[in-house]
Amino acid sequence: xxQVIENVLRIPRxxxxxxxxxxxxxxxxxxxxxxxQSQYDMRSSMDFHPKVGKxxxxxxxxxxxxxxxxxxxxxxxxxxDSSEIDQAVAGLKRDGFYVFSHVADPAIVSAIRGYAEQAxxxxxxxxxxxxxxxxxxxxVGRYDFDEEIALGSPEVQEFVTDPLMALIxxxxxxxxxxxxxxxxxxxxxxxxEDANLNAQLFHQDRDRLSFLKFFIYLTDVQPDTGPHVYIxxxxxxxxxxxxxxxxxxxxxxxxxxxxxxVQEITAPAGTLMAVDTIGLHKGKTPISADRLALENEYTTxxxxxxxxxxxxxxxxxxxxxxxxMPWVLQRYHSAIGG
Numbered sequence: 001x002x003q004v005i006e007n008v009l010r011i012p013r014x015x016x017x018x019x020x021x022x023x024x025x026x027x028x029x030x031x032x033x034x035x036x037q038s039q040y041d042m043r044s045s046m047d048f049h050p051k052v053g054k055x056x057x058x059x060x061x062x063x064x065x066x067x068x069x070x071x072x073x074x075x076x077x078x079x080x081d082s083s084e085i086d087q088a089v090a091g092l093k094r095d096g097f098y099v100f101s102h103v104a105d106p107a108i109v110s111a112i113r114g115y116a117e118q119a120x121x122x123x124x125x126x127x128x129x130x131x132x133x134x135x136x137x138x139x140v141g142r143y144d145f146d147e148e149i150a151l152g153s154p155e156v157q158e159f160v161t162d163p164l165m166a167l168i169x170x171x172x173x174x175x176x177x178x179x180x181x182x183x184x185x186x187x188x189x190x191x192x193e194d195a196n197l198n199a200q201l202f203h204q205d206r207d208r209l210s211f212l213k214f215f216i217y218l219t220d221v222q223p224d225t226g227p228h229v230y231i232x233x234x235x236x237x238x239x240x241x242x243x244x245x246x247x248x249x250x251x252x253x254x255x256x257x258x259x260x261x262v263q264e265i266t267a268p269a270g271t272l273m274a275v276d277t278i279g280l281h282k283g284k285t286p287i288s289a290d291r292l293a294l295e296n297e298y299t300t301x302x303x304x305x306x307x308x309x310x311x312x313x314x315x316x317x318x319x320x321x322x323x324x325m326p327w328v329l330q331r332y333h334s335a336i337g338g
Contacts, residue, residue, distance in 0.1 A: 007048070014045035014052065021060035021209060024303040030330075033306045042304060043206045047243050050204065050235055050278045054173070057210035057300045061175060065327060068176035072163040072324035075317060079104050079216065079272055080164035088274055089171045092212070096235030096279040097263070104216065104270035108155050113218045113269075115153040116292055121145045121186065135290065138188035141200075145184040150294075151312040156184065159216065160296040161321045166328045168274060169212045169298035178328050180208065180307065181297040187226045187283060188290045200285050201247035202231070205277040207305035211297055216272045218292040223266055226286035228273065228293075232261040235279035248280065298328075311335050 020038040024031055034042075046052050080088075081102040091098035120130035124142040133143050150156050160182050169177040205211070221227050231253065239256040242248055253259055264284065265273060275281065283291075314322070314336050322329045322336045329336075 010045055010047055013041040014048065014056075016041045017045045018056050018060055021056055021301065021303045025061050025301060030302055034303055039304060042209065043245050046204070046206050046278075047245060049243075050238055053206070053209040053278060057173075057175060061209070061301045061303075063176045063327075065176075068327040069170065070325050071166045071170075071328065072161075072321040074324060075163070075320060077162050077164040078108060079159060079162050080168070082164060085164065085168055085171070088168050092168075092172050092235075092274055092276055095232045095263075097230050097232075097265070097273060097275040099265060099267065100272045100274075102272070103268060104272065106270060108158075109216075109218055109270045111155045112153055112159075112294060113292055115156070116145070116184070116186065116218070119145060119149050119152060121149070133186050135186075138186075138190045138290070141188055141190050141285070143186040143188070147182045147184075147308055148310045148312050150182050150184040151310060154315045154317075156182070156294065157312075157315050157318045159294060161318050161329060162214075163321065163325065163328075165214050165274075165296070166298060166325065172212055172274075172276075173210050173298075173300055175210065175300040176327060177212075177298040177300055178302070178330055179296060180211065180299040180302065180331070181295075182310075183295040183297075184293075186290055186292050187286055189286045189288070200283050201249060202229075202242075202253055202280045202282045203247050204245070204280060206245060208297075208299040209301055209303060211277075211299040213275050213277050213295055213297045214272060215275060215293055215295045217267055217269055218294060219290070220269050221266050221271075221291055222288075223264060223284075224287040225289045226291035227264045227266045227284050228275070229282050229284050230263050230265065230275060231258050231280040232263050233279075234258070234261070234281075235276040238280065242280065253280070307331065309334055 088098040121133050121143040122130045123140045241256050312335050
């Protein structure tokens, strides 16, 4: 009975989400934020089904600018082999994730990892100023780099402006996309009790309507060093017992009969994966060594959680790619000075 009542309450929230997303999309310039009630309604309406956000996006987001489909073509990707594009899209549609067979050049991986070893980052959950990651004596379970700090690395800029990741996102989501978020972080062996804070319990991402994320491992990842974990097929359907917003325990996943679909993604440094994180996923707590990962997200709209407009010094490659795909990289308009 409680489930029936909750679903009745979600109907007006879904209707409000559709209306608010249409208004957001029609506003020029793009609003700098989404009001808290609309954010709540969006997250709540996604309890109906994991495909609700994509349905709302197709109904509400109507990009008229034909240049929105443009991706940079003059500079090749050093992270994605073009021969894998169609295979990646098919894998995403089938499983909700795809692990690329092409591994990034060790020199790129080493450069990004070296940058992460000396750039300031923030200890998640701690009230302390950003500082260099204390790799030999970490105090918390996760250390995050602010996007502006992350973009101080030319190789990180190259990753987050990659044109083939944008193209795969377009093909998978079926709409123009823009690069929305950069996450760059160390996961440590400390503070396993902070599993909820550090996204180490199963959950869905619900910050946007329709989106796709790309993760690259920058350290070798084995079962005991914090692999990404995904429930295969949960991007397409989830049992009612797991549809509510929030964290889900391993026991709840087992009770729902999904444990056989749990996939731990272990791979060497330089491995890239595309993941539809509307599906249930988590990061496994490292035991024997830390993990460094870099992630970017493509979305069909900035409707949802508040977003950043970072200021940074763009490389010539970033400027070139912005000139070729300004819609995709519109959050970087201010930094590039267009």
